[in-house]
Amino acid sequence: MTQANPTPFTTAVGKIPPAGNPLVAHKFGADPYALVFDGRVYLYMTNDVLEYDADGNVKDNTYGNINKIGVISSDDLMNWTDHGNIVAAGPEGAAQWATQSWAPAAAHKVIDGKDRFFLYFANNASGIGVLTSDSPTGPWVDPLGEALILRSTPGVEEVTWLFDPAVLVDDDGSAYIYFGGGVPKGKDEWPDTARVMRLGDDMISVVGEAVPIPAPYMFEDAGINKVGGTYYYTYCSNFFTGERTAGSPPAGEIAYMTSDNPMGPWTYHGSILKNPEHFFGVGGNNHHAIFAFRDAWYIAYHAQTLSKALGVSNGYRSTHLNQVVFRDGAILEIRADYDGVGQVKDFDPYVRTAAATMAWSAGVTAATLVSNEDPSGSVVALTDIDHGDWIALSRVNFGEAGASSFQASYLAEAGGAIELRLDQADGELIGTLRVPSASEAAWTEAKTQVAGAQGVRDLYLVFKGEPGAKLFKLGYWQFGE
Template sequence: MNYNSASNASEQTEQSHPSAAAVKFSKAIGKLPPNNNPLVAHKFGADPYALVFEGRVYLYMTSDKLEYDSEGNPQKNSFNSINRITVISSDDLVNWTDHGEIPVAGPQGAATWATQSWAPAAAHQIIDGQDRFFLYFSNNASGIGVLSAPSPVGPWLDPIGKALITRDTPGVEDVTWLFDPAVLVDDDHRAYIYFGGGIPEGRAERPDTARVIPLGEDMTSVVGRARVIPAPYMFEDAGIHKFNNIYYFTYCSNFDEGIRPEGSPPPGEIAYMTSSQPMGPWTYRGTILRNPGHFFGVGGNNHHAIFQFLEHWYIAYHAQTLSQAMEVPDGYRSTHLNRISFSEVDGRINEVAADYEGVEQIKLFNPYQRVAAATMGWSAGVKTERLCTRDTADAAASDVVVTEMERGSWIALSKVDFGNEGAACFTASIFNEGEGAVLELHLDRPDGPLIGQLVIPASGGSPESDISPRWKEHSTGITDAQGVHDIYMVIGGASGKQGISIKEWSFE
């Protein structure tokens, strides 16, 4: 779904262009350079959960998608049709690679018994000497399922063919909502799953609907009986992390409008408890992140994940900033990222100030490698999709391409390091289903200094597979590209029909 192309069409502005006739550049929506939040602006992504593996952060997100009425008008998100999970990853926290969507639930999903896939959690474990990855998901609020894979991006299979946690799981009989999992693999390799939510009648202050239960060594079974986590004003969004041998259970407080005792979490904020053991007992400590409405002027639920990447700690959370910029109805959420820190005195988490600026890029981007075109710092007028009609959980992650780019569409990478000698050549794998076009390479802004351009003739046919001969390698010489710059790849050329898809690119 190209979420921003319709909005971009009405917001394009005429600007001077150094290479040919004037080009109408599509405006970025939601994620505006140089801001780094939300993380991507070509699609939505809610309920983020982070997994760090081999120098990359993988974020798994509920795949919010625009819903329409019979006349084609966007409607408020009902969440009823969400049966996929979106995956993005980065090694610098600013340029993110879109790995596409995992078909989780429904007849075409890995878990055909499930109807929805909300609020995922991911974990890594070494089993029989092999890396194994596990993706836990909410089948609406009625249970929690699990998928497994040999890599963080799949292929994903359902190892048990049924829900992992149901009403028959010991200790969960009184849980209002069986959803929102979080998983901790401890230093001793034992694993625990945290989940739950909801408000029993008349028990807003002490819902007692949060739970923790050990996972089996296979990561696809539970052991023993779930324990209650007595989280004050618990609503949803279980989270877990460990820092300096302290276990932190984090969650979103409920929106009950009654008078709250002093020291209670305000409505819709991320609160936390601590313990010296993974299953408690727990001590309430306070809140760390106010509701998104406080920062962005648009509220809704609050959902987060806390993780360490290299030497720093981060919190991923969602807010309706992209949908607000698009002026569509409520309920469509986008993932953001900010730093967190801990008190050196007592281990408390310092309050987080959410913003559009986001986090700093932690390393320069290397252009002298084969880069998936679905890697973007910013974008305008683009969408991503898998090649061919493969729409199953075992589809390769490398199948994801940037597609349906038209005149004025662009993708950009942040802080690209061309080195002192600079780039001499640029090559890209491109399919053009329309008329002739040009891919222009600009430094620092869409109409910045032109360092090279590819003339792209029509390819003919369709990009039906990743081995299709219709994908053509195009190259061009590069001049005046030294040092560190943002790089913009802009579609130019005639104003006729265009439909550019880019699979991969590299500089030399």
């Protein structure tokens, strides 16, 4: 039986309604890269995970154990679906030759009439690998069995860090990869460590020699976009503390250059995004990706806002979104904030929705579990559900007639209930789905009637049960009209 809780629901941390940033609060995700496909934007992120010392205290992020890439997606830029982690490197990874998977870049190209997807990643700073798939969410395989770009690649001999790729597939189908970084001693103003190189038609080979990009005070984080006939190369400036050349980017900011050719020559213009310290009071490196979605431009970038809210801002980063404006060939200065971007369409509650889809959350996590109810054989489920935890969806359109039922798939543990509430965690109750306890792990579907869900409202799924017990795991849900 559900017991009363002196605190009716868990408090949100990091992402507070109605804010849009950071994008998710149940996990970290750094170095974001965007791929838009079939009406959704997919964000691929370095999978920051808390590291602990021998006494159980959170220590600084060493990045040395990161061998997975996180993936989230959205078709409205407010409600995000967690697709789990790509095991990219390491003994269990797709690319077993690699030890780390940092700063991914994704691309799509139609080859022989088929959609093909390519995921480029940095094996620490020593080379760049590539994975391929028939879907933006995988499964992914390593087509080469080794790095795509190595120290032996022509034109990279003087590059300090072989990492941080960005990829452009041009209008004519030709493709280019941008990468590099680092500051050789005494070369803070002109590190000469940024490169661009042609990709082969197969997207898994390189052609010719890598060409330098003369980016002033370059540090890391390649970005590339084509707007009209102009190519925009963007990057993060280094942290040189001496006197900087007039007109150069300040430390740790995103700057840009332009060209009328994807291989250059390039013209430097200036800085467009200050360091996260300026906006959020917590600094660190600056990493971004600019993308177009539904007739507008956006920038994905990371900041240590979630880790700051958790009291462990030791280099653990979260992805954010803000809008980008191009005007008369220039990129206007971007303002980062917690508000984020406007939701571009209402959420449809009448389609089967992965439970790890949320605008806001409190207390829960997500994990990939075996499930025979999904064609892939697995599901990214909502997990670690305790009494009072919740998830919320923004701007859910129930329509004029409204919803009459709610159903969900779950893996019962101690059991409990899902309370369906409107606009806030203790808002109007429109229905309750009971989840009985179970001694054996088996996915089950249940259904309940609802009333009062009409129009466009925020939806909260509030989980209730025995305090101190894990209640259940949630796979999918759907309303009925």
